[in-house]
Amino acid sequence: MILNYIWVSFFIIAFLVAIFQSLTGNPEIFSLIVNSIFERAELGFKLSLGLTGIMALWLGIMRIGEKGGAINILSKLFSPLLNKLFPELPKNSKAHGSIIMNISANVLGLDNAATPLGLKAMKELQDENSDKETASNSQILFLVLNTSGLTLIPTSIIALRATAMAENNITGNPTDIFLPILIATYCSTLAGLIFVAIFQKINLFQKTILAYLATATMLIGFLVWYLINHKDQIEVISALTSGSIIFSFIISFILLGLRKKINIYEEFIDGAKEGFNVAVRIVPYLIAMLCAIGAFTTSGAMGYIIDGIGNFFSLFFNDIRFVDALPTAIMKPLSGGGARGMMVESWGENASQINSFIGKLTSTLQGSTETTFYVLAVYFGSVGIKNTRYAIIAGLFADLIGVIAAIIIAYIFWG
Numbered sequence: 253m254i255l256n257y258i259w260v261s262f263f264i265i266a267f268l269v270a271i272f273q274s275l276t277g278n279p280e281i282f283s284l285i286v287n288s289i290f291e292r293a294e295l296g297f298k299l300s301l302g303l304t305g306i307m308a309l310w311l312g313i314m315r316i317g318e319k320g321g322a323i324n325i326l327s328k329l330f331s332p333l334l335n336k337l338f339p340e341l342p343k344n345s346k347a348h349g350s351i352i353m354n355i356s357a358n359v360l361g362l363d364n365a366a367t368p369l370g371l372k373a374m375k376e377l378q379d380e381n382s383d384k385e386t387a388s389n390s391q392i393l394f395l396v397l398n399t400s401g402l403t404l405i406p407t408s409i410i411a412l413r414a415t416a417m418a419e420n421n422i423t424g425n426p427t428d429i430f431l432p433i434l435i436a437t438y439c440s441t442l443a444g445l446i447f448v449a450i451f452q453k454i455n456l457f458q459k460t461i462l463a464y465l466a467t468a469t470m471l472i473g474f475l476v477w478y479l480i481n482h483k484d485q486i487e488v489i490s491a492l493t494s495g496s497i498i499f500s501f502i503i504s505f506i507l508l509g510l511r512k513k514i515n516i517y518e519e520f521i522d523g524a525k526e527g528f529n530v531a532v533r534i535v536p537y538l539i540a541m542l543c544a545i546g547a548f549t550t551s552g553a554m555g556y557i558i559d560g561i562g563n564f565f566s567l568f569f570n571d572i573r574f575v576d577a578l579p580t581a582i583m584k585p586l587s588g589g590g591a592r593g594m595m596v597e598s599w600g601e602n603a604s605q606i607n608s609f610i611g612k613l614t615s616t617l618q619g620s621t622e623t624t625f626y627v628l629a630v631y632f633g634s635v636g637i638k639n640t641r642y643a644i645i646a647g648l649f650a651d652l653i654g655v656i657a658a659i660i661i662a663y664i665f666w667g
Contacts, residue, residue: 258583258586258587258590259540259541259544259590262544262545262547262548263544263547263548265548265551265553266285266547266548266550266551266553267551269551269552269553269556270282270285270551270552273551273552281550281551281552284550285546285547285550285551288546288547288549288550289543289546289547291546292539292542292543292545292546293539293542293543295542295596296535296538296539296542296543297535297539298419299412299415299416299419299538299596300532300535300538300539301415304527304528304532305415306410306411306414306415308523308524308525308527308528309524309527310405310407310410310411310527311407311523311524311526311527312519312520312521312522312523312524312527313501313502313505313520313523314407314505314523315519315520315522315523315524315526316505316506316508316509316514316516316519316520316523317501317504317505317508317509318523319509319512319514319519320505320506320507320508320509320511320512320514321508321511321512322356322504322505322508324353325508330352330355330356330464331348331352332460332464333460333461333464334348334351334352334355335348335460336458336460336461337393337445337454337461338351338390338393338394339454340380340388340389340390341377341380341390342380345376345380346376346379347373347376347377347379347380347390350370350372350373350376351373351377351394354370354372354373354398355397355398355402358398358401358402358403359402359403359404370398370631371630371631371634373394374391374394374631374632374634374635375634375635377390377391377394377635378391378635378636378637384635384636384637385636385637385638385639386637386638386639386641387632387637387639387640387641387643389452391632391637391643392448392451392452392640392641392642392643392646393445393448393452395627395628395631395632395643395647396444396445396447396448396643396646396647396650397441397444397445398622398627398631399444399622399624399627399628399647399650399651400437400440400441400443400444400445400622400647400650400651400654401437401440401441401620401621401622401654402437402438402440402441403433403434403437403619404434404497404501405430405501406429406430406433406619408592409429409433409595409615409618409619410426410427410429410430412592412595412596413426413427413429413606413615414426416596416599416603416606417603417606419603420602420603420604422603422604422606422607424606424607428612429612429615429616429619430497431475431665432612432616432620432658432661432662432665433616433619433620433658435472435475435476435657435661436616436619436620436654436657436658436661437619437620437654438468438472439472439653439654439657440620440621440650440651440653440654440657441650442465442469443649443650443653443654444646444647444649444650444653447646447649447650448646451642451646476661476664479664479665480664537589538589538592538593538596540589541587541589541590541592541593542593542596542597544593545590545593545594545597546597549597554579557579558575558576558578558579561575561578562575571663573609573610574613574659574662574663576598576610577598577610577613577614577617577659579594579598580594580595580598580614580617580618581617581621581655581658584617584618584621584622584623584651585621585622585623585624585625585647585648585651586623586625587623587626588623588626591617591618591621591623592618594614595614595615595617595618598610598611598614599611599614609662609666609667612662612665612666613658613659613662613666616658616661616662617655617658617659620654620655620657620658621651621654621655621658622647622651624644624647624648624651625644627647628640628643628644628647
């Protein structure tokens with residue numbers, strides 16, 4: 253429902269602003285808006301065509317990893333940590349396995365696998381919940397870990413960037429947002445965990461929890477420290493690291509498939525078919541949002557908003573380039589499709605700005621936050637929870653930290 257309000261609001265606000273523009277000396281504004289809508293519809297279709305191939309490739313690879321046991325390996329790796337984070341659950345609770353597998357699927361970018369696993373986990377958590385209409389501590393923590401969205405492979409964003417760059421013959425590395433998204437989502441996840449731990453009085457200084465968090469934080473901290481002190485090597489390190497890690501995942505998944513003696517080629521084909529279907533389903537949503545955002549932007553409404561935000565932040569900062577990327581960050585908790593449209597819009601005509609500071613920042617912001625309201629509505633709604641307690645506040649706090657981290661990291665990488 254909220255997406256409906258957002259979409260309609262874009263057009264109504266654009267119409268009202270256009271009336272103001274026409275009355276103040278811009279009689280061509282309505283023609284410009286109509287042309288913009290048609291251009292965005294064509295752009296959405298072109299992007300979707302390229303996206304089809306990339307999504308087919310990645311979901312084919314992910315299918316091999318899933319069948320090869322990649323999720324099970326991650327489940328075993330993180331099981332000791334999650335047992336400590338969910339003390340309310342019995343040690344033999346079925347929810348443990350579903351929680352671990354859902355988070356593992358999210359980390360690997362397996363959205364299609366993550367959603368049914370998440371719904372299954374919520375149902376099993378609800379079985380342990382004494383108050384069936386009020387969210388339990390375990391359900392809130394599980395949802396916040398979902399909305400904070402730690403991501404190793406931001407498949408859809410890389411696919412969109414690769415498609416736009418190929419479509420417009422733009423040179424560059426579509427995966428250069430890989431490390432920034434990884435760092436930003438880690439900050440978001442850590443912030444969400446700390447927020448919930450304070451409310452639920454979870455001792456994060458337990459040896460098991462501390463071992464996991466300290467190891468991850470030191471690795472991320474060392475990476476950021478090294479990049480800050482070797483800024484001249486950031487582009488080389490980012491390209492080498494992102495490329496090598498992603499290709500290593502591909503090889504690892506293939507090796508896992510060989511170990512399991514599955515038909516790797518057939519599994520890839522099955523996954524690729526699913527990727528094709530996913531890309532086709534995205535087409536109408538992408539076109540709808542791009543057209544609405546095109547009208548909103550061309551009318552001048554977006555410019556007024558950005559100018560207002562810019563004037564506010566100029567009171568505190570000298571460099572306010574990041575303000576142009578904030579519409580993507582603001583939209584993401586409300587609508588993934590809307591944020592995706594904002595991101596594409598920031599790339600400019602023919603994706604000419606895709607490798608600019610703003611183009612890379614919006615890509616990072618798109619991958620650093622989650623559609624918090626949608627996730628909470630679907631997951632809580634699936635088990636009939638009416639009182640969500642502080643879940644929304646915790647999820648939005650994690651999103652905020654993810655946005656701040658993404659902006660800081662963008663200045664470090666592409667300043």
